[in-house]
Amino acid sequence: MLTAHVVFATITGNNQDVADIVTEGLEAQGCQVQETEISQTDATEFKTADICVVCAYTYDGGALPEEGLDFFEDLPQVDLSHQVFGVAGSGDTFYGDDFNVAVDRFAAAFKQSGARQGAPSVKIDLEPGQADIDRLDAFAAQLVATAQHPD
Structure with missing residues (x-):
């Protein structure tokens, strides 16, 4: 059985919702999943x-969550060459070019760790709706498919 760890950072609750949806999607694919808050991980x-999945928000001006710094x-320093990763996050398109840049920055940090991207990153505007839930379920399914077929 594949194992997964979903880590989230949230202020509004939207990224915890994203993490919960990803966790449920991974469990539906048969994974044993642990979900934790970033400052406790x-x-x-x-x-x-x-x-390995990170669901994080982008703060003022494109900053990362302070509690997750x-x-x-540390993430790029950990050897994750045997792991598959995915990044998803909720943000607000109001911030223009800074919309969900934490997703991109976490994906880059994962790549530095040697982890293999298992699915394209998912960026959600505000609270996840049904279309977003469908995208996150597909994201979880693709992560599992990638993990089941190592290069």
Whole structure:
């Protein structure tokens, strides 16, 4: 059985919703999933999962969540060359060019760790609606498919 670890950072609750949807999607694919809040998680915990997911918000001016800075800085230092990763996040298109840039920055940090991207990143505007839930379910399914077929 594949294992997954979903880590989230949230202020409004939207990214916890995103993490919950991804967790449910992974469980529906037969994964054993752990879901934790980013400030309560060490990046090295990803070493024990087959699939690693971060769901984070972007703060003022494109900044990363303050409570997740240590996690973000540690992530590229962890050898995740045997893991598959995915990144999803809720943001607000009001911020223009800064919309959900944390998703891109976490994806880059995962790549530095040696992890393999299992599905394209998902960016959601505000609270996830039904179309977003469908996209996140497809995201979870693709992560599992990638993890089941290592290069």
